[in-house]
Amino acid sequence: MKLATEKMIAQKEGAIGWITFNNAARHNAVSLSMWNGLYEAVTAFAADGEVRLIVLKGAGEKAFVSGADISEFEQNRSSEETVRGYDEVAHRATEALTNVNKPTIAMIRGYCLGGGVSVALSCDLRIAGEGASFAVPAAKLGLGYAFEGVRRLVDVVGPSFTREIFYTARQFSADEAAAMGLVNRVVAIEELESYVRDYAARITNNAPLTAASVKTLVAQAVKDEPERDKRLCREVVARCFASEDYSEGRRAFMEKRKPRFTGR
Structure with missing residues (x-):
């Protein structure tokens, strides 16, 4: 499936739709065009009767999604108007992912930061490889987080862990994320993709x-x-x-x- 940006890839393998954040040079930091690409891919897979499950992953070995592309913030997120416009695009993408009528899995390798956590929380299941790390560094940037994003994190990990994640802005290990309930499973990094494929097959056979x-x-x-x-x-x-x-x-x-x- 060809998307409007090459930094997002959507491929169908049998009953599984794969969406890849394809910006490895920037640890898969999400640009405005990539948020639009995510929405485009999810919407297409939602309408495809052959697709029964969607898996999201990051290109390369370093990151799932390392957050929003901060290099764009001066242009796309520096005034009240541009912040509102940017947030609407990102929100549209994560809402489409949250509400798509099919199970979704985030396959998390490496960094899952900021917007990456938002994407992962928009999926039904989160399976991480050992060595993955999670953080929401909003407090290091002085930016505000929309209610929907905070509410989604509260729904998954509860209010106390949500406060800790935001207050400290530090990186949490995969094991810490599992203890909080932020991820469903942590597996050996070399087994991550095969594990996700097996899990996806189990689900699509139901x-x-x-x-x-x-x-x-x-x-x-x-x-x-x-x-x-x-x-x-x-x-x-x-x-x-x-x-x-x-x-x-x-x-x-x-x-x-x-x-x-x-x-x-």
Whole structure:
């Protein structure tokens, strides 16, 4: 799939859509065009019926995403108007990733800093290689963080760890990130990609409608009670029970074979 910027790559391998931050020379720091590219790639994979899961990774060996490209800030983030415009573009990309109707995995190698943490938090699962490091250095730059970004971190690690991450602005190891719940798994760096591929295959072999329904239900569960769409929750569950996949799952169980799910 050709995107508007070469610094983002979107490739499809069977049921998996791969999105790569392709700016290794700058440790995959995200430029404004890359935020747009992320939105473009996620939107395309969301509409592709063959894609059942999306994996995000960084090019090279040094970083997943080392944050926003600060070299652009003077031009794109130095006034109230340009800050608002930049944040809208980045927010559109992370919201698309958060709300895409398919499971997502962040495969984290090396640095995951600032905007990289935001991208990783927008994914459903975060799998890190040993040696990965995490930080939100906003306090070292004097910039403010939008409520949505802080809320997303609170939802994952809780308020106390969120304060520690922001207050100290220091880098946390992969093991510390796992202890906080920031990542789901930490694996040997040489096994990272094979582990993610195996995990992705395990997920894509399961019923897509069940995964999509759980994604919806979890998103509603972390909202405040008055904001929850309980009707939507009932609808996604009912859709599973009314699906051909539910019939196929029952038949496969009785026939002692692996089910062949189609997402219908």
